[in-house]
Amino acid sequence: MMLEHILVLSAYLFCIGIYGLITSQNMVRALMCLELIMNAININFVTFSDFFDSRQLKGTICSIFVIAIAAAEAAIGPAIVSSIYRNRKSTRINQSNLLNK
Numbered sequence: 001m002m003l004e005h006i007l008v009l010s011a012y013l014f015c016i017g018i019y020g021l022i023t024s025q026n027m028v029r030a031l032m033c034l035e036l037i038m039n040a041i042n043i044n045f046v047t048f049s050d051f052f053d054s055r056q057l058k059g060t061i062c063s064i065f066v067i068a069i070a071a072a073e074a075a076i077g078p079a080i081v082s083s084i085y086r087n088r089k090s091t092r093i094n095q096s097n098l099l100n101k
Contacts, residue, residue, distance in 0.1 A: 006047045014040035025092050027084070031077045038070045 013036050020033035042063045049059020 003047065003051050006043060010040045010043040010047070013037075013043070027081045027093055028078070030093065031073070031081070034073065035070060038066055038073075042066050 017033045017036035017040060020036070021030055024030045024033060045059040045063040045066070047059075049057065049062075
């Protein structure tokens, strides 16, 4: 597969994630868009690592670290969202003013 096709796919995923993160008012949707952004970054890491230096695994190792961060976010994020929902009865971002108290 050509480098340009993979980079277009990654840019498309990144743009969808950024647009969703900016426009979403729901915390769960924002977390899902953050996952899309991280997946686009992983695609770029692996693609550039394979294209420029195929004998070393620097991009793959960075990608594994990003996957570990995404797994931690996927484990802790819904717990935080459910705690906010339990206290505020809403998961909308603009209604969550936790720093005002």
